[in-house]
Amino acid sequence: MAVKQDLRTPIVSVMGHVDHGKTTLLDRIRGSTVAEGEAGAITQHIGATEVPIDTIVSKCGNPALRDKFMVPGLLFIDTPGHHAFTSLRSRGGALADLAIVIVDINEGFMPQTIESLQILKRFKTPFVVVANKIDRIHGWEPQKNAPFIVSYNKQSERVKTELDRKFYEVVGELYNAGFNSERHDRVSDFQRNIGIIPISAVTGEGIADVLMVLLGLAQRFLEGNLHYDASVPGVGTVLEVKEEKGLGATIDVILYDGNLKKGDMIVVGSLGKPLHTKVRALLKPRPLTEIKSEEKFQQVQSVTAAIGVKISAPNLDSALAGSPVRVVTPETVDAISEEILNELEEVQIDTDALGITIKADTIGSLEALVNELKKEKIPIRKATVGDISQRDVVEVAAIEDPFYNVIIGFNVKVLPDAKDKVQSTEIKLFLSDVIYRLIDDYKDWAKEQKELTEKEMTEHITKPGRFQILPNCTFRQSKPAVVGVKIIGGVVRTNVDVTTADGTVVGKVKGLQLRGDNISEAKVGMEVAVALEGPTVGRQIKEEDTLFVNVPERHAKVLENEIFDSLKADELETLEAFLEIKRKGNPFWAK
């Protein structure tokens, strides 16, 4: 079998936790092949790097493999992270055909590792796991750019054992995430088992294995999806909308089907109706060898899938990253615009009447963020694509519940006029380009807010309290009555009204004393002297009576409905006893 002309290059995306080595791996895949000076070893695209099959098999040192594979090579998207993965769609699915999940073998799984796996599961994308940074294992003898097994066999027994131990921790974590896995050279059926490749993105060990396994996955899983027709009108996805000096707004596009020529009419998804324009120039990076040139880009007349290319054309300002790009003719333009519009509208987000407001840079990332927030049961009022504008701020500021005076922005800017506005409001902004960080920060803030509100409420609210008048401790009969009491539950403060055990209000606490000192509150277990304005001992109250703090109905509601969870056991007990007394007379009291 040889390379079939109608199979396009599979598109590969690298995902994983921050600092686990995504960028270094991509650099290594680009760099090692360039450094070795192999002619035509890689092709730099806009936003992507292509490694041709010949380069891959020569790196693996087995040219006989050349004929086993039908795909022409691998196209790596240069932007790592699951942000890129979820933002870049093709007809509702992921743009990337394959993925690499990278995990630092010394650190193990982290939140974004798990998030990556969940995303891949959702999109049913074949992937391989790489266990990176094996060179950090104590005693490791690096074998530059060697295939994994060659390098492994050169290590001492102690180092091998240590690698195996760490490796099986990764296997265990993958199992917990719902995947069976094995070391890549031991996997016989990639449909059943995920292959894990131990590598070092720094020394290049195992990189050849990564490329080979990806080719294997492409061959095994994708053949049916990689057929394309170079003669049909081009179909692609906008990676990024970029302002370029002298060109104005341009779009970086990954074309995954058909062809695209200078002069073609294209339709691109935009914030409103899809925009129509005519390709003025198709640009690709100038090869590094032509360093004398001032120009960053060189023009090409036409391109075919799969390729990353920059399109220069009028009116691209409102193009939307992550949205489709399609070549049209005067006959197809209306139908295709309609299709694109429908595709964009499919990313409909169900919103709640009251909730937070979210903004993201692309449709895909908006959807991913909404998904994650929903999992956390965080209500969303509005979710839209674009930078944070003055209008967003005005809308959010008008919400009365301070819990929802919140805007979460993923990979977006705060526009200058909105910035001024934010400063004059109480709005809380969360900005990041890491989804889990946004969610964690928001959750921490919400928890803190809740505690603060509870604290504020507690300070202004009459808490329940129950106390008993001690025998032989009447210091004064009346005006005010002064008696020794024991606090049985809750807290008694000065200036609260007190009731008898049948709910009748009999007076007010004028003062509290502990061993001769004035205090403002007495808690459960304390024995104190209480001055009561109102009753006379022996008439309305007598020794050994149990009295209650009279919690006003409105406060009782707050206690029962809003800060119930923060009350201590004795406070709860006291509140319940008091409610029972009140509800004997009126079952709907404080309801």
Ligand code: GDP
């Ligand atoms: P990213 O955030 O996932 O893109 O991670 P980077 O590629 O930026 O890597 C984070 C840090 O880990 C950098 O300091 C890298 O030099 C280092 N690093 C990445 N891969 C390896 C590796 O294989 N071995 C060692 N020793 N360090 C690595």
